[in-house]
Amino acid sequence: MVQSSVLGFPRMGGNRELKKANEAYWADKLSREDLLAENKRLRLAHWKIQKDAGVDIIPSNDFASYDHVLDHIQLFNAIPERYSSQGLEPIDEYFAMGRGHQKNGIDVPSLEMVKWFDSNYHYVKPTLQDNQTFKLAADPKPVREFIEAKEAGIITRPVLLGPVSFLHLGKADRGSTVDPISLLDKLVPVYVELLEKLKAAGAETVQIDEPVLVYDLPTKAKAAFKAYEKLVGDKLPKLVLATYFGDIVHNFDVFPSLQSLHGIHVDLVRNPEQLEAVLGQLGPKQTLSAGVVDGRNIWKTNFKRAIEVVETAIQKLGQDRVIVATSSSLLHTPHSLDSEKKLPAEVKDWFSFAVQKTSEVVVIAKAATDGAAAVREALEANAKSWQARSSSERTNNPHVKDRQSKVTAAQHERQSAFPERYAQQKTHLKLPLFPTTTIGSFPQTKEIRIQRNKFTKGEITAEQYEKFIEKEIEEVIKIQDELKLDVYVHGEPERNDMVQYFGERLDGYVFTTNGWVQSYGSRCVRPPIIVGDISRPAPMTVKESKYAASISSKPMKGMLTGPITCLRWSFPRDDVHQSVQAQQLALALRDEVVDLEAAGIYVIQVDEPALREGLPLRAGTEREKYLTWAVDSFKLSTAGVKDSTQIHSHFCYSEFQDFFHAIAALDADVLSIENSKSDAKLLKVFVDKAYPRHIGPGVYDIHSPRIPSESEIKDRIAEMLEYLKPDQLWVNPDCGLKTRQWTETKAALTNMVNAAIFYREKYAEKA
Numbered sequence: 119m120v121q122s123s124v125l126g127f128p129r130m131g132g133n134r135e136l137k138k139a140n141e142a143y144w145a146d147k148l149s150r151e152d153l154l155a156e157n158k159r160l161r162l163a164h165w166k167i168q169k170d171a172g173v174d175i176i177p178s179n180d181f182a183s184y185d186h187v188l189d190h191i192q193l194f195n196a197i198p199e200r201y202s203s204q205g206l207e208p209i210d211e212y213f214a215m216g217r218g219h220q221k222n223g224i225d226v227p228s229l230e231m232v233k234w235f236d237s238n239y240h241y242v243k244p245t246l247q248d249n250q251t252f253k254l255a256a257d258p259k260p261v262r263e264f265i266e267a268k269e270a271g272i273i274t275r276p277v278l279l280g281p282v283s284f285l286h287l288g289k290a291d292r293g294s295t296v297d298p299i300s301l302l303d304k305l306v307p308v309y310v311e312l313l314e315k316l317k318a319a320g321a322e323t324v325q326i327d328e329p330v331l332v333y334d335l336p337t338k339a340k341a342a343f344k345a346y347e348k349l350v351g352d353k354l355p356k357l358v359l360a361t362y363f364g365d366i367v368h369n370f371d372v373f374p375s376l377q378s379l380h381g382i383h384v385d386l387v388r389n390p391e392q393l394e395a396v397l398g399q400l401g402p403k404q405t406l407s408a409g410v411v412d413g414r415n416i417w418k419t420n421f422k423r424a425i426e427v428v429e430t431a432i433q434k435l436g437q438d439r440v441i442v443a444t445s446s447s448l449l450h451t452p453h454s455l456d457s458e459k460k461l462p463a464e465v466k467d468w469f470s471f472a473v474q475k476t477s478e479v480v481v482i483a484k485a486a487t488d489g490a491a492a493v494r495e496a497l498e499a500n501a502k503s504w505q506a507r508s509s510s511e512r513t514n515n516p517h518v519k520d521r522q523s524k525v526t527a528a529q530h531e532r533q534s535a536f537p538e539r540y541a542q543q544k545t546h547l548k549l550p551l552f553p554t555t556t557i558g559s560f561p562q563t564k565e566i567r568i569q570r571n572k573f574t575k576g577e578i579t580a581e582q583y584e585k586f587i588e589k590e591i592e593e594v595i596k597i598q599d600e601l602k603l604d605v606y607v608h609g610e611p612e613r614n615d616m617v618q619y620f621g622e623r624l625d626g627y628v629f630t631t632n633g634w635v636q637s638y639g640s641r642c643v644r645p646p647i648i649v650g651d652i653s654r655p656a657p658m659t660v661k662e663s664k665y666a667a668s669i670s671s672k673p674m675k676g677m678l679t680g681p682i683t684c685l686r687w688s689f690p691r692d693d694v695h696q697s698v699q700a701q702q703l704a705l706a707l708r709d710e711v712v713d714l715e716a717a718g719i720y721v722i723q724v725d726e727p728a729l730r731e732g733l734p735l736r737a738g739t740e741r742e743k744y745l746t747w748a749v750d751s752f753k754l755s756t757a758g759v760k761d762s763t764q765i766h767s768h769f770c771y772s773e774f775q776d777f778f779h780a781i782a783a784l785d786a787d788v789l790s791i792e793n794s795k796s797d798a799k800l801l802k803v804f805v806d807k808a809y810p811r812h813i814g815p816g817v818y819d820i821h822s823p824r825i826p827s828e829s830e831i832k833d834r835i836a837e838m839l840e841y842l843k844p845d846q847l848w849v850n851p852d853c854g855l856k857t858r859q860w861t862e863t864k865a866a867l868t869n870m871v872n873a874a875i876f877y878r879e880k881y882a883e884k885a
């Protein structure tokens with residue numbers, strides 16, 4: 119029989135219960151016991167959904183209070199001493215690593231958090247020491263949660279992050295130089311111990327994730343897979359090794375080390391073409407877990423196509439050696455379509471969220487086991503839905519296609535080169551040395567959310583809501599006056615999210631009311647869904663920016679989300695190439711940029727934080743192709759302005775080495791980038807490549823409530839000045855401030871402005 123399987127389920131809960139519980143706990147409004155009880159309740163609810171849907175292989179240990187990689191850091195006692203020495207309760211030590219801890223005399227920043235492969239989910243980076251040791255936690259979470267499910271009558275397959283991925287995704291701590299992969303021999307015995315305990319608890323099979331296999335791996339990391347020979351034995355559960363978000367064909371040379379594993383999972387949504395090659399690599403008894411239900415997007419699975427793929431595998435392996443699975447964890451999809459009451463019925467029928475996907479794997483497995491007739495109704499409904507979508511008028515807009523056909527090369531270029539533009543901007547904007555600015559958003563207070571919620575529900579009028587937003591903008595400008603910042607922003611109070619807000623204002627999109635997806639910790643996003651050709655029916659941001667500019671004499675920075683970020687943080691269409699969708703977004707944004715300039719906004723920031731995560735995971739021609747259309751769409755969206763208008767862009771990451779040429783090709787006048795959690799050494803690439811334009815490397819981390827001191831910020835700027843010229847440097851935080859409270863924000867920005875003034879005066883003396 120063909121079994122069905124889910125690789126992981128979203129953790130937040132149908133009403134974001136996990137977010138609410140965590141945030142209440144952090145605010146001392148929920149006890150530790152109640153928090154842990156709520157976590158347990160969510161785990162059970164999620165197991166039950168899958169059990170009721172008829173899923174054969176249900177995951178456990180996929181739940182995490184904050185992040186699953188962070189779970190493993192604690193599980194293996196890879197906790198840096200600055201956290202372990204504080205005498206915190208385990209859950210508080212865990213949150214301290216995830217989000218920093220500044221309370222009762224303790225002051226530790228969080229560990230670094232980075233993007234999980236090419237998704238918008240962030241994981242906490244294992245941070246390792248030169249003398250690193252590992253030790254299994256006393257009451258290991260995977261064992262505890264396996265037993266918890268078992269006691270509820272549900273036998274699960276625990277999920278672990280594999281040792282090679284755990285190390286390869288980690289880094290040496292500041293001050294250490296250890297190559298993480300060199301720690302493998304110390305880590306493997308801990309896995310053996312853990313696997314023994316799981317087996318003793320009754321776990322027959324374990325899912326062990328090694329997603330790094332989709333990357334190009336250094337020789338040492340490949341060699342590390344030999345460790346799997348030690349993870350097989352009578353006292354250990356059978357292992358299914360899972361890979362996702364790419365193909366693994368280029369890493370087949372590790373397969374000899376994997377021959378004794380029970381099975382291999384591959385992503386056949388992203389890379390269906392790897393099937394034949396993978397089948398050829400499997401040992402005579404190995405199982406294939408076929409990822410045919412998309413864990414990364416919300417489109418209904420095309421049953422016909424999925425069944426064909428599964429049949430191909432069955433022909434080679436037989437039914438008992440094939441599992442029908444989600445392509446990856448469902449972490450990246452919203453909880454359930456059932457709570458969407460406002461989606462047009464026509465399009466709602468095209469979608470499948472996590473709960474619906476659990477039923478999809480079951481239907482496909484049944485079709486493969488018992489034949490199509492056994493699930494005829496489901497197959498017919500599915501075929502009808504796919505047919506309706508492909509012929510829907512919603513997907514096609516001839517005006518958009520016509521405009522795209524007329525795009526020229528010249529539309530991608532600014533009128534003059536940077537030196538000429540900068541000369542004009544300098545006189546026009548009158549900026550001091552080390553200009554200070556922020557990245558766009560100011561705290562999204564409870565009050566702002568309540569007012570927006572009332573407006574959405576029709577409890578207040580558009581006019582009342584607009585008045586409220588104007589008042590917020592006035593307030594933010596007053597605060598920037600007090601802080602003595604140089605380039606102002608309007609604070610983005612009117613925006614629910616930097617992508618969803620635009621999605622709601624563009625034709626070709628639909629959006630959900632409850633389609634939340636975890637981004638990091640307790641933070642969630644509601645990605646809007648691109649269903650058809652995109653166009654801009656009316657200006658989207660001009661009113662607020664214009665109002666802000668009208669009540670201040672300082673340069674006001676207009677604020678837009680760039681085409682690639684709009685694309686990547688939406689659920690994209692799967693029926694036209696992403697480059698086409700990006701160009702449609704670029705044209706809509708180009709009109710907005712030109713409208714902002716016409717409204718008197720002479721500094722315009724077009725955020726592209728998702729540019730890097732869109733980079734194909736492996737180097738090579740695919741990557742260059744992506745960069746060409748991605749850079750073109752940014753340029754198309756920004757190049758319509760005069761030389762005297764300053765174009766900014768923002769990226770909340772700092773690693774540019776592998777695609778610096780693309781960053782340079784954007785031709786943005788000013789870039790703000792993340793830098794506070796990483797080494798200023800990363801700025802070296804700007805020196806090496808003689809980057810001529812201006813840069814604001816973030817001087818403090820905005821993801822944590824911790825307030826950076828003035829001297830700490832001065833030190834950061836001093837480090838940056840080792841690489842960048844004083845007249846090239848802007849002073850700003852790492853990213854927007856929407857997730858912060860006002861008290862922290864004011865205190866941190868006061869310290870930041872003072873630090874900038876210190877250097878401004880220092881260099882004025884020199885001049």
Ligand SMILES: Nc1nc2c(c(=O)[nH]1)N[C@@H](CNc1ccc(C(=O)N[C@@H](CCC(=O)N[C@@H](CCC(=O)N[C@@H](CCC(=O)O)C(=O)O)C(=O)O)C(=O)O)cc1)CN2
Nearest residue numbers: 238567568570571614615616617637640641642643687857
């Ligand atoms: N899309 C996206 N991806 C991103 C980022 C980003 O800003 N956007 N930033 C980076 C880091 N990721 C982040 C992701 C989310 C948030 C964030 O602040 N999310 C908010 C939700 C933002 C939002 O959509 N807010 C809505 C809805 C708010 C809400 O919860 N409303 C209540 C009702 C109001 C109340 O009583 O509070 C409800 O629906 O229940 C609004 O403001 O209108 C959260 O989780 O709390 C921040 C950073 C990378 N990826």
Ligand SMILES: [Zn+2]
Nearest residue numbers: 727770853854
């Ligand atoms: Zn950012």
